[in-house]
Amino acid sequence: xxxxxxxxxxxxxxxxxxxxxxxxxxxxxIPILQKVQMGIGYLPLLxxxxxxxxxxxxxxDVYGLATFYNQFRLNxxxxxxxxxxxxxxxxxxxxxxxxDSFERRLEIEEGETTSDRxxxxxxxxxxxxxxIAPVVVINDFVEGKVSPLRVDGIMLQLQEGKEDSNSLxxxxxxxxxxxxxxxxxxx
Amino acid sequence: MTAKPKIIVGLGTCGIAAGGxxxxxxxxxxxxxxxxxxxxxxxxxxxxxxxxVLVDIQKPGQPRITYGKVPPEEVGNVVTxxxxxxxxxxxxxxxxxxxxxxxxxxxxxxxFFEELPFYQKQNRLCLRNCGxxxxxxxxEYVAREGYEALKKVIxxxxxxxxxxxxxxxxxxxxxxxxxxxxxxxxxxMKAEGDKKYIVCNADEGDPGAFMDRSILEGxxxxxxxxxxxxxxxxxxxxGYIYCRAEYPLAVKRLKLxxxxxxxxxxxxxxxxxxxxxxxxxxxxxxxxFVCGEETALLMSIEGxxxxxxxxxxxxxxxxxxxxxxxLNNVETFGNVPVVFLKGADYFASIGTEGSKGTKVFALTGSxxxxxxxxxxxxxxxxxVVYDIAGGLPGDGEFKAVQVGGPSGGCIPKDLLHxxxxxxxxxxxxxxxxxxxxxxxxxxxxxVDIARYFLTFTQSESCxxxxxxxxxxxxxxxxxxxxxxxxxxxxxxxxxxTLGDAISSTSLCGLGQTAPNPVLTTLxxxxxxxxxxxxxxRCPAGICVDLLIYAIDPELCDxxxxxxxxxxxxxxxxxxxxxxxxxxxxxxxxxxxxxxxKEEAIKxxx
Numbered sequence: 001x002x003x004x005x006x007x008x009x010x011x012x013x014x015x016x017x018x019x020x021x022x023x024x025x026x027x028x029x030i031p032i033l034q035k036v037q038m039g040i041g042y043l044p045l046l047x048x049x050x051x052x053x054x055x056x057x058x059x060x061d062v063y064g065l066a067t068f069y070n071q072f073r074l075n076x077x078x079x080x081x082x083x084x085x086x087x088x089x090x091x092x093x094x095x096x097x098x099x100d101s102f103e104r105r106l107e108i109e110e111g112e113t114t115s116d117r118x119x120x121x122x123x124x125x126x127x128x129x130x131x132i133a134p135v136v137v138i139n140d141f142v143e144g145k146v147s148p149l150r151v152d153g154i155m156l157q158l159q160e161g162k163e164d165s166n167s168l169x170x171x172x173x174x175x176x177x178x179x180x181x182x183x184x185x186x187x
Numbered sequence: 188m189t190a191k192p193k194i195i196v197g198l199g200t201c202g203i204a205a206g207g208x209x210x211x212x213x214x215x216x217x218x219x220x221x222x223x224x225x226x227x228x229x230x231x232x233x234x235x236x237x238x239x240v241l242v243d244i245q246k247p248g249q250p251r252i253t254y255g256k257v258p259p260e261e262v263g264n265v266v267t268x269x270x271x272x273x274x275x276x277x278x279x280x281x282x283x284x285x286x287x288x289x290x291x292x293x294x295x296x297x298x299f300f301e302e303l304p305f306y307q308k309q310n311r312l313c314l315r316n317c318g319x320x321x322x323x324x325x326x327e328y329v330a331r332e333g334y335e336a337l338k339k340v341i342x343x344x345x346x347x348x349x350x351x352x353x354x355x356x357x358x359x360x361x362x363x364x365x366x367x368x369x370x371x372x373x374x375x376m377k378a379e380g381d382k383k384y385i386v387c388n389a390d391e392g393d394p395g396a397f398m399d400r401s402i403l404e405g406x407x408x409x410x411x412x413x414x415x416x417x418x419x420x421x422x423x424x425x426g427y428i429y430c431r432a433e434y435p436l437a438v439k440r441l442k443l444x445x446x447x448x449x450x451x452x453x454x455x456x457x458x459x460x461x462x463x464x465x466x467x468x469x470x471x472x473x474x475x476f477v478c479g480e481e482t483a484l485l486m487s488i489e490g491x492x493x494x495x496x497x498x499x500x501x502x503x504x505x506x507x508x509x510x511x512x513x514l515n516n517v518e519t520f521g522n523v524p525v526v527f528l529k530g531a532d533y534f535a536s537i538g539t540e541g542s543k544g545t546k547v548f549a550l551t552g553s554x555x556x557x558x559x560x561x562x563x564x565x566x567x568x569x570x571v572v573y574d575i576a577g578g579l580p581g582d583g584e585f586k587a588v589q590v591g592g593p594s595g596g597c598i599p600k601d602l603l604h605x606x607x608x609x610x611x612x613x614x615x616x617x618x619x620x621x622x623x624x625x626x627x628x629x630x631x632x633x634v635d636i637a638r639y640f641l642t643f644t645q646s647e648s649c650x651x652x653x654x655x656x657x658x659x660x661x662x663x664x665x666x667x668x669x670x671x672x673x674x675x676x677x678x679x680x681x682x683x684t685l686g687d688a689i690s691s692t693s694l695c696g697l698g699q700t701a702p703n704p705v706l707t708t709l710x711x712x713x714x715x716x717x718x719x720x721x722x723x724r725c726p727a728g729i730c731v732d733l734l735i736y737a738i739d740p741e742l743c744d745x746x747x748x749x750x751x752x753x754x755x756x757x758x759x760x761x762x763x764x765x766x767x768x769x770x771x772x773x774x775x776x777x778x779x780x781x782x783x784k785e786e787a788i789k790x791x792x
Contacts, residue, residue, distance in 0.1 A: 026490040089557075101754075125392065129204045131551065148754075
């Protein structure tokens with residue numbers, strides 16, 4: 001994905017701030033990547049290059065790690081992160097149907113982010129809440145016993161919430177600068 | 188004795204997911220509004236996931252009363268009635284724990300661990316504290332003999348004696364392989380080196396397994412204590428806990444526990460005044476199933492791609508940063524304090540000849556009581572499925588149980604009498620694995636289950652060795668063909684040949700066991716494969732490509748609910764007239780099935 005205006009600066013600042021807290025021991029690579037992802041939301045190539053520089057290792061080693069582990073994302077997450085559990089218990093009771101329902105509603109495939117960066121959709125192997133399968137994790141909140149119709153309900157809730165936080169009109173074109181502001185405020 | 192009433196809310200991940208935080212806040216509010224002076228605290232998972240949110244109330248001099256499935260709207264009332272008026276809500280009460288007197292009318296409330304069928308056959312050693320203590324307060328652990336075992340070991344035993352005791356207990360690794368823990372400790376103890384490590388594998392990656400999470404969330408100190416004892420035994424002064432990042436609550440509680448243990452000098456320098464230093468760090472995994480394999484896990488801690496390497500050298504000789512390393516999983520370490528508190532002889536008296544002690548299982552799937560159960564080794568599958576888990580919902584017929592996750596296999600009805608221990612499970616083609624038990628009824632398609640697990644292992648294959656990387660891919664392609672109606676007669680033989688080749692030639696445990704789900708379902712359920720291949724039918728009605736959604740005109744009352752629910756407008760029909768599904772347009776999402784009150788929508792295979 002293309003970097004948004006001003007994102008470059010933000011990435012560089014964030015990475016610099018994080019790597020300062022670590023010495024250049026290879027053992028720190030995964031914790032640094034985790035922290036950077038927590039800060040920026042994903043691991044843009046630019047960030048990976050800067051981390052490689054700080055740890056004095058080739059960028060390919062960082063890329064190798066970022067692509068090996070499921071936790072790391074190379075694309076920006078949506079403002080709302082939808083994770084569908086695909087553990088055994090969830091699979092048996094229709095996890096795939098829930099995933100299909102989200103894909104259809106969001107018009108993206110698993111692993112992608114909507115072009116307005118509002119939603120991202122991921123599969124997770126198991127969140128360990130098998131007793132309430134099928135499970136979906138929305139913005140870190142675990143929701144159990146989800147059905148295809150509940151997916152519609154969840155989407156409605158999220159979209160309503162979205163309207164609340166934006167202006168009443170909710171103009172789509174304004175999203176990027178707005179998002180940037182929000183992020184700036186959080187820091 | 189508690190001086191004032193104590194209220195305990197189960198706030199493990201599943202408790203929180205079931206609305207535990209809301210319940211907690213509702214109680215806070217009710218206490219404030221009614222001016223009740225009571226202590227409100229939290230605990231980890233007691234295993235009865237089915238009944239979350241769990242709330243316990245203990246009044247001084249009375250047994251502790253456990254309530255289950257308490258909704259936030261009602262909990263205020265339940266708590267107030269109980270504490271102020273001594274009235275126990277029959278709607279939510281599950282059982283009582285501990286000594287004390289109750290008003291005569293409540294004498295019939297079952298004793299929680301002894302009379303509730305879910306607990307009757309359990310023997311909670313490793314889970315002894317889960318659901319009893321507040322995992323964020325070290326004093327509660329200490330009050331239940333916490334760190335007594337460490338004290339005993341450090342002050343009265345030599346390292347060799349510690350190792351000997353673990354060997355005598357017969358404790359075997361609970362992470363899957365079942366290697367005798369005492370031997371592992373001995374190898375690490377005897378290995379040459381000035382620096383050694385203890386590593387705890389808390390990368391519980393099996394889908395459908397959550398026992399380690401419950402232990403870490405409910406009783407983190409028992410794991411720390413086990414690791415410290417191991418450190419003393421093998422001569423290590425540093426340890427790592429490699430925990431899944433997907434378990435944020437477990438990570439948080441572990442870090443807190445380490446801090447508290449350091450303050451009390453159960454960790455750190457000169458532990459309990461002895462010449463023994465031991466420090467612990469938590470490393471968050473980044474999500475890779477293969478990191479459950481010990482050499483891959485060590486690579487990951489070192490900040491590399493988690494790819495296994497050939498053994499020998501074993502980690503006991505050359506492990507983390509090339510130093511001798513003793514690696515066990517959460518449940519294994521959680522059992523270590525028990526071995527020293529109750530003695531190796533006691534521990535070895537539980538279980539079977541080759542498998543000692545207990546095993547924690549995560550019971551999920553088509554059963555009445557999902558949850559976490561700790562049972563003595565050697566208990567039969569029958570006892571677990573029917574006595575503990577309460578059988579299948581609606582008296583459904585049992586078809587198979589999947590043991591051991593992606594590395595395990597499916598065990599059929601004929602083998603319900605099979606004792607659960609390392610060796611008999613392996614003989615049946617499955618394995619203990621980390622302890623997930625998924626119970627399946629007739630509506631489970633065994634080919635689909637095999638495909639599901641293989642999809643998982645295939646995408647988690649690290650790619651280092653060819654049999655696993657390429658072989659699992661080919662097997663998956665064949666299974667995909669079969670489940671979409673494109674199967675060919677020779678596919679069954681191909682799957683067997685490929686499976687055997689992958690098992691015998693892969694580098695690590697992941698590849699060696701990846702074909703198990705396919706091979707066991709072929710062994711016990713070959714007829715189902717044949718029906719998919721020859722008749723293009725899925726008898727269980729699961730494989731969507733072999734199914735058609737249709738409306739029974741006799742049952743349909745024309746309410747139009749399904750028409751509105753259908754996301755692709757595939758259903759048509761006038762009001763009060765039977766509706767019709769356009770099978771070409773239907774995407775088989777199940778939305779109509781959920782909405783139909785007349786059960787008129789049928790899946791045809």
